[in-house]
Amino acid sequence: MEFRQITDEYSVSGQITPDEVAAIKAAGFKSVICNRPDDEQPGQPSADSVKAAVEAAGLAFRYIPVISGQMTGDNVADMADALDEMDGPVFAYCRSGTRCTNLYMAIQQSKG
Numbered sequence: 001m002e003f004r005q006i007t008d009e010y011s012v013s014g015q016i017t018p019d020e021v022a023a024i025k026a027a028g029f030k031s032v033i034c035n036r037p038d039d040e041q042p043g044q045p046s047a048d049s050v051k052a053a054v055e056a057a058g059l060a061f062r063y064i065p066v067i068s069g070q071m072t073g074d075n076v077a078d079m080a081d082a083l084d085e086m087d088g089p090v091f092a093y094c095r096s097g098t099r100c101t102n103l104y105m106a107i108q109q110s111k112g
Contacts, residue, residue, distance in 0.1 A: 003027075004097055009088035012100035016093050017045050018053035024091050025057045031086035033079070035094040035103060037065035060086050066099045076110065079103045 001020045003013035015036060016024070024032065032054045034047045047063045054061040062082045066075045083090060083104075092100035 003091065004101075006101060006104055010083070010090050010092065010104055012097035012104075013091070013093045014096045015044055016050060018049050021050070021053040021057050021059070024054075025059060027091075029059065029089050029091040031060040031062070031082075031088065031090045033062045033064060033082055033086075033090060033092040033100070035064055035066045035079070035092055035099045037067060040068070040095065062086065064103075066094065066103065068095070068099065071099065071102060071106065076103060076106045080107045080110070083107065 001013060001016060001023060003011045005011045011029070021032075032050070034050060036044070036047070038044075038046050047065070051061040051063065064075060064078045064082060094100050
């Protein structure tokens with residue numbers, strides 16, 4: 001599993017599996033956000049399966065699915081709320097990490 005650090009408190013990656021959660025916790029993350037809708041691709045782990053592993057590891061989890069290429073204002077607001085409410089550093093994932101990055105950038109632009 002590779003991830004990209006966007007800030008000290010926010011990193012992104014592509015799809016993760018439940019068995020990668022221990023490495024996420026070991027890397028110091030406190031919260032995980034899934035921005036990938038379930039069933040986007042055959043065989044991808046469900047958000048619920050990742051959530052179960054994340055919560056079993058003692059981390060917080062939030063599911064904010066964003067359809068690729070169709071990010072909405074509600075998605076941005078939900079993500080901003082999650083980042084305000086969750087302990088950091090936060091690890092966010094989608095298919096490639098791009099949606100997670102775009103959401104973060106949209107939040108920063110809305111604060112500008």
